[in-house]
Amino acid sequence: MDIEKGTVLKNEEGWLALEKFLLKKKPSKIFILADENTNMLCTPLFKNKLKIKIQFEVLTIPTGEKYKNIDSCLTIWEKLSEKNADRNSLIINLGGGMITDIGGFIASTFKRGIEFLNIPTSLLAMVDASVGGKNGVDLGPVKNQIGVINNPLFVLVEMDFLKTLPKEQLLSGWVEMLKHGLIYSEKYWNEMQSLNFENNEALENGIWESIRIKKEIVQKDPFEKNERKTLNYGHTLGHAIEAYFLENAEKSTLLHGEAIAIGIILATYISHKELNFPKDKLNEIAHHFQSYFPKQSFFEEDIAKILKFLIFDKKNQNGKVLFVLLKDIGNYRTDCVVPNSTIFKAFDFYKNF
Amino acid sequence: MDIEKGTVLKNEEGWLALEKFLLKKKPSKIFILADENTNMLCTPLFKNKLKIKIQFEVLTIPTGEKYKNIDSCLTIWEKLSEKNADRNSLIINLGGGMITDIGGFIASTFKRGIEFLNIPTSLLAMVDASVGGKNGVDLGPVKNQIGVINNPLFVLVEMDFLKTLPKEQLLSGWVEMLKHGLIYSEKYWNEMQSLNFENNEALENGIWESIRIKKEIVQKDPFEKNERKTLNYGHTLGHAIEAYFLENAEKSTLLHGEAIAIGIILATYISHKELNFPKDKLNEIAHHFQSYFPKQSFFEEDIAKILKFLIFDKKNQNGKVLFVLLKDIGNYRTDCVVPNSTIFKAFDFYKNF
Known part of the structure; x- marks a missing residue:
């Protein structure tokens, strides 16, 4: 697959690229990172849209900007260690900007960087967090104070996720x-x-x-x-x-x-x-x-x-x-x-x- | 200055390059990161070797591998915030591999990356940690589990630091x-x-x-x-x-x-x-x-x-x-x-x- 890192792919095109990647690269483990809310609302749609059967584990963070911090990173880094995530594992960040921001940072720093994919599920994350490779977490009340710039494999924008979104x-x-x-x-x-x-x-x-x-x-x-x-x-x-x-x-x-x-x-x-x-x-x-x-x-x-x-x-x-x-x-x-x-x-x- | 990132410069050549950099780029603030031990033994020699007068603040971490963790990063990130470090600030990591590893990670992630320089003071850090841009911290007992690959501006190897080193x-x-x-x-x-x-x-x-x-x-x-x-x-x-x-x-x-x-x-x-x-x-x-x-x-x-x-x-x-x-x-x-x-x-x- 020769998609440039950070490319945004939409709807069917995105799912096809994901299927190809999974079949070709065969990640050793697949993790979905979501907040509790997006896990409930969006993980079923994710399973539905993907045409191939895969095994994955869902790792969740409580919902809300106040959990976009290093403590949440520590929890997830430790879970990844426990579950033997290695450098051939894949993290799929499924959620709003809070999840794509923190998930990008977690993946970019775990074992000095493993592959990750962003699937923004909010309009804000689709139009803003999806492009440019910025990721990170807040430090106390200071927004996005800690992070790196690193692009995901690609970004999958699926319009159907917007149907889960309140006005x-x-x-x-x-x-x-x-x-x-x-x-x-x-x-x-x-x-x-x-x-x-x-x-x-x-x-x-x-x-x-x-x-x-x-x-x-x-x-x-x-x-x-x-x-x-x-x-x-x-x-x-x-x-x-x-x-x-x-x-x-x-x-x-x-x-x-x-x-x-x-x-x-x-x-x-x-x-x-x-x-x-x-x-x-x-x-x-x-x-x-x-x-x-x-x-x-x-x-x-x-x-x-x-x-x-x-x-x-x-x-x-x-x-x-x-x-x-x-x-x-x-x-x-x-x-x-x-x-x-x-x-x-x-x-x-x-x-x- | 056109030194490629990560280049290792030794003795006088290194100090000259550092002086040139400081005079040309005028960092908004200069921080020295050291452990308590290297601060005592090596900061005086650092001041002595540098021919120009600069203002800097020393940030310290307790001595020992067990402090190479995210908690120490949090302490330093918070101090950098308090002291208004910005994207034009410079961090000089002065110490053994523990300091160059954790300091490289702190600098690479603070505000998504600020400039840093490594001055290894142990033989181990000179021959090992100095080259290759690996940085990071331990996660519980697991060594270097969290980090990124990112090169310092350059690495300054000063033989005189070895005189402070026990056999x-x-x-x-x-x-x-x-x-x-x-x-x-x-x-x-x-x-x-x-x-x-x-x-x-x-x-x-x-x-x-x-x-x-x-x-x-x-x-x-x-x-x-x-x-x-x-x-x-x-x-x-x-x-x-x-x-x-x-x-x-x-x-x-x-x-x-x-x-x-x-x-x-x-x-x-x-x-x-x-x-x-x-x-x-x-x-x-x-x-x-x-x-x-x-x-x-x-x-x-x-x-x-x-x-x-x-x-x-x-x-x-x-x-x-x-x-x-x-x-x-x-x-x-x-x-x-x-x-x-x-x-x-x-x-x-x-x-x-």
Whole structure:
């Protein structure tokens, strides 16, 4: 099989490639890594779709971002050892971005790296985590602080998994597709804004286009020296908000997409203040995201604490927090330093919009 | 600077390259990772040798192989986060193989990889851990179960560090040099056998030759599909013995070289039984290693427990323990399956020699 590592294959094409791989390489053991939720919802569909009979063992992690940590890695590494996984074993990561992230890291480091395959089952994982080989786990409240860049054998995107997904999870994935539009082109942003989730063909095309855009960006800059940073649009504050809500017992947990939607509104306001991003488009973007997600409240003290999380952002250099901003849709600037006062104003804008 | 990653530079040449790198790249922060022992003995010499003044912070791990684990990684990852290490920070691993192994892993995974440099301070680390980019930590009693392959910026071998080393540590490193002889050529085996440690120039040449041999083997086969496995000669049982002694409170802890010396005697006996390795050379090899290391006793129950550790060996495939054996000095066979009865006989040979 000569598929380049990290290639995304969809539906039948993906299952065929998996069958070929299994028949040709005959892994010594096959492990499916899933969270408890995806194991229940997605493992039956996995068995159904695969036309050949295989023996596999399911290893599970509890459901939820808070288990994306080194402790969960230790549990799985130990289970792999107990079950005599060797360098010819295969790990199939079946789940959302939490599973493909942690599973990619577990496989990349077990015995200094064994083969793995990603089968994203959420819209978010299909359009975002599926491309680019980033994997890893959180360190305390800091998102994705530990990890490596290493591509899976390939990525299998099966549209039928989306049928297992609740509406808010679809919305969460959509946010990343919209973000791809904002950093890439007005045309794609408009297409994404009017995407009809009820129409399977439209959704599939949208997913495919979104993967294509991310791939184009990653290929230009695999090690995130410049262009790839644009994929972090809205994520500097979005990740900090997500981490703060995760750590704070009084706050509800936000879905990744919910936090990033707020981050995008804030980043776009900052872009307007710092780089003259057009006011009418700022309003259009803020309106679009706010109409899909409930407004969260941020008090002065919340914002101060969120700002503290910014120092962990992986784009930072020499103690400076660096933002990706936009001059216009599809026209980005990386490594922008932003005064804290502007960030506070951005939260005001979000609150009063 | 255009030094290829993983290049080994010695003495003045190495310090000059380090100074150039620091002046040109200006890392945002410099961290020295050391164990408590090497920090005391080697950090002063490090400061002395470097001709330019730099600011750095020392991060320490307690001394000893038993701290080469994920817990120590967590402690260091957290300290790096606290101290705002970013992607332009540099980690200098200053110490024996334990430090270069764990430090390489910590740097390769922190924020998905930051730059690092290895300065091996033990003979073992200079001739073995310095080349090939392997890094990692132990998982429970299983050696190097978690890690990646990733080369440091370069490796700086400074002979003066050897002056801080007790005799038994020199002997431990020598074992790996002798192993390089056994798998490579009779000529080099003879040279290594008669190496005079008191003669600095001879020692330096020996180290250099040993690094050259390892490099030649690793370059042919960076991902250990075939030739590179030969570097594990004596390590299949040697690692199992080392792990068993480490885990067993009643046993003294063996130095890596001590365990590997026993592993080499056993592997050579097995080579004699399975591949007709010449009897006279087997006796010469056993005699050589036994004259430098105290004989350990192995009871039937010890051997049975050591055999259980073999299932974790990273060369294993499909549940089979695979040995590297020799037909003669410099003439190897990889992937050899060995009956347990022969392994028991090998321990008999060791006991009665």
